[in-house]
Amino acid sequence: ARTIERLKAERSLPYQAFAVLYRTNAQSRIMEESLRRASIPGRIVGGVGFYDRREVKDVLSYARAALNAADDVSWRRVMNRPKRGIGDTSEKNLAAWAQRNGRSFADALRQVETVLAGTPAVKRVSEFVELMDDLSRAAEEMPASGFLAAVLDQSGYVEALKKEATHEAEGRIENLDELLNAVAEWQDENQGGIADFLDEAALLGSNDDRAVQAVNGEHPDDAVTMMTLHNAKGLEFPIVFLVGLEENLIPHRSTTASLQEIEEERRLLYVGVTRAQEELYLVHAESRLTFGRTEPTRPSRFLDDIPREMLQDTDVFGQDIDDPRHLSRFSRNAWKPAASPTSVGSGSAGAAGAGQAGSGFKGGERVTHPKFGQGMVVGLSGDGAKTEITVVFESAGAKRLLLKYASLERA
Template sequence: MSDFFERKKQQLGVELNKIQKKAVTKTQGPLLLLACPGSGKTTTMIMRIGYLIEELNISPRRIKAITFSRASAKDMIERYERFFPELSPVDFSTIHSLAFQITREHLAEDDYIMIEGNDANRLSKKRLLRDFYLAENNEPITDDLLEELVSFISFVKNKMLQKKKWKQLDEPFPNAIDIFATYEAFKENHEPRLVDFDDMLTIALDALSKNSKLLSKYQQRWDYVMTDESQDTSMVQHAIVEMLVERHRNLCVVADDDQSIYTWRAAEPGYLLKFREVYPDAYIMKMERNYRSSGTIVATANQFIKKNKLRHDKNMFTHLPDGEPLVIRRLASQEAQLKYIVKELSGLDDYGDTAILYRNNSSSTLLMDELDRLGIPFYMKDADNRFFSHWVVQDILNFMRFSLRPERVDLYSKVASKTNAYWSAAQLRQLGRMQPATKHAFEEISLTVQLKDYQLRIIGEQRKTFDALQEMPPLKVIRSIRRDLGYDQMLASRAEKFGMKLDYLQEILSTLEQIAEPLPTMADFAKRLKQLEAVTNQAKVEKTDDMLTLSTMHSSKGLEFERVYLIDLVEGVVPTEEDAEDAALLEEARRLFYVGMTRAKRHLELISYDNESRFVEEVRRIALPNMKKAQSQKPATLVAPKAKIAIPDNPDAVSSIEELHEGAAIRHRVFGNGKITEIDEEKIGIQFAKEHKEFLLEICLQYQLLELV
């Protein structure tokens, strides 16, 4: 055994710690390996496979490694080939790939059509759902609602929820369950059978449950099974794995319940807590040493995640030095955040080991706009160009187009229902049949469509508004559309009716306004959106070593960077309002925040504005004592003794950083009244009547220099 590890140290330069070696050699029976961030789990898994082959003479064909994503499978294959180039291939695959293999074999004699993976197919999953939604609501489904419906269906399938329990579920929007039921019935009754990706899992499990010959074949194919990222595995996926290992029970499950961030995809982190219920003789090990991050980051993140209750008790640690203190900034606004980020980036010589992480993809659009203007190269881990095709964006563009081409009644018909004219369904159908005219569209509409008196009055006012838009810069145009044409009112109404998230829709409009602000004309605005769409598409596919990385916290899992900036850390974003109302969701939001923090090796900044996230406040309370403790443990430096300063007693003085926040009115004992412009754990900036000053926060508190006004 020791020869194996010594040999790999000589050959690869890979040296495992005591726990990692134990995980490699514990090959018989069920093993749950709980691996903290940066603990070297992939290296340990690959070494375990090599140990089975080289030391125990297990054939590579008898080993199965299951991953959560294709990227993970690819990474493990590459790592295995690099570590053990002389060995035969091992079967690495995703759980979906394995399920498809079982399903295809089970349905070998039956005709079926795979309806996912090709949306151009007439019978594609998304096309069918669009049709069923239209039939149910007499309204086309938006891309947002379609994604929510697809996720909901996947959630139900992966949870293995029976049809009789569907009605008890919270729908993503009204009638979602009815549309789901229609979709399932259509697939079942169609000849040949229709199958989507989620069906592959349920069909595979059903096949293994009912076809003993097929089950026996797959059980005898492998003697050792390993699963990676198992905190992201659903109930149906766990059930498939359980059946595969039932004969030999040589299962190694590698997971971290603290990094389970996909329960909305039906992941079951609770399964890890019940592992011994499934496998009473299971051996549970904890890989707690972090090789990635500084001591300060590791200690803070470890204490932060302990606030969650539903978890295995782990204590992440590192032997790396404490390094830089965490930077926690609360800025005045989202615009101030953007300016700060740009200023920080301008001071870097290289962007390749820097990442900006956020909860939602919508956060990336303004960043991308500014980075593109400044020529800073960037890569987007999970770029989402649906922003540019979103119906809200298209509405604003159609309003603008119509204002410039008022004879285009076809353009007005696209946005008429989004205005304050209260068009009926019959009137909208008439508008849709009208062709562009030589006169103003409203004149043609007045002659063609039977209107009520109040509607004639409203479109008269609308005409004045549209005429005025022609001379406005795009920012004022958008604000006039929202206010004068009733677009904001329409959004609120549609959000309530169709179960849309109003905050998200308003965020899109806010982003459009910020893109529009520096531009002089509507044509420039439309051109800029086209440019940004092209930049987004390019940023998804082009990646070089000198590029800044933009990513959601979800997609950053598994990555690491020297410098990490977590942005938009405000209540309502992380955690969301829904998270705050549900204990389980709040724990998941904290896990997501933890994942973001632990991507950083050396430099970590948490940036908020407005209503600061409760998680930032939790980290601040943890980080400040840790920093003071680290400072007190540093070797003493010989300095000349200072004269003791008498501190006047001031019972009204601020004694804690928690009492201070940006925007607060403050009185400095020497400089008088001012307003806090920025504050972090080290410094406080104050704008006085005639000047701006920065002070060391510790000195201000120690000498009782500040009072709240």
């Protein structure tokens, strides 16, 4: 997001000049949230937003149902996901009983021996109620990340997807893995429970300006395009970011046992590389959250095929790492937009400058956090109470923290 802002300001480019390509749908979550934080419009081609995906909505519905017995929509959504052998007729009879008696759907489930007397569904519904009782207790006692892991395990949701053994099911499992990562990241910064995370997820899923504009009959075209490599065929953009160029992402972990499939992955990457008309950014992370744990990554083997003279290594601020004036792996000076008649005094540039100036911290500065220990400041964004600071900690890796709650001290 920072690089897009910089290039847009320097070259007066529209947002539609930029595209972000990735190997799996699950990778879009970080891109969506990064663009949203920077107030950059984005659109996903060939898919829906992360929090609007069926499996993500299903698991979050489990959480809502566990917290609120009166949430009929969530209880009805998850009762048969994964399939438990509770038919549509049984569900309709339970809903009708609840409506006649002015009771919640959860109450109807607890009266199943009366409502569905003598049917095979009685045992299955009773098992589901027992599951939800266990999850309700877990929601009160466990941290957010631990609770969602329990939902995936105890509900049998992931196990059911594994039994499907399809590419679509594999993609849904990756989305659920990314949901665990999202909760782990949120928990590190906020230390709240699952109810607090649900409030955040509701905002992320519904506060999409483009969706609101579409409902109002408006169709803005100027937005950063996000899509998988498979969906990028036949399209071109002036500036392309190929993200996640790491082993197990590209080539994907499911393809590494076959030379033929690895070559197909290589061709897929070639499709992404050739989408760039003017400039191409090849991006890989040093570490990545996997099932809620931070693990080191290895750059994709395909990067070794590119001649070094065709590459320029840059840091997180777009500065040349090989430049002798570069003082460290991370730039000591955050990028600031050049003053121009069109940018001086503009809302976004002025706000960013004010937030960074008033924070008291600067890029390259060493700081100490009570939980994460020592680290280096590598970025500041936002302004006022919404100022966020990005720090690379020696033991915990990179963290983005809300400055007013970060409790940072100079080392």
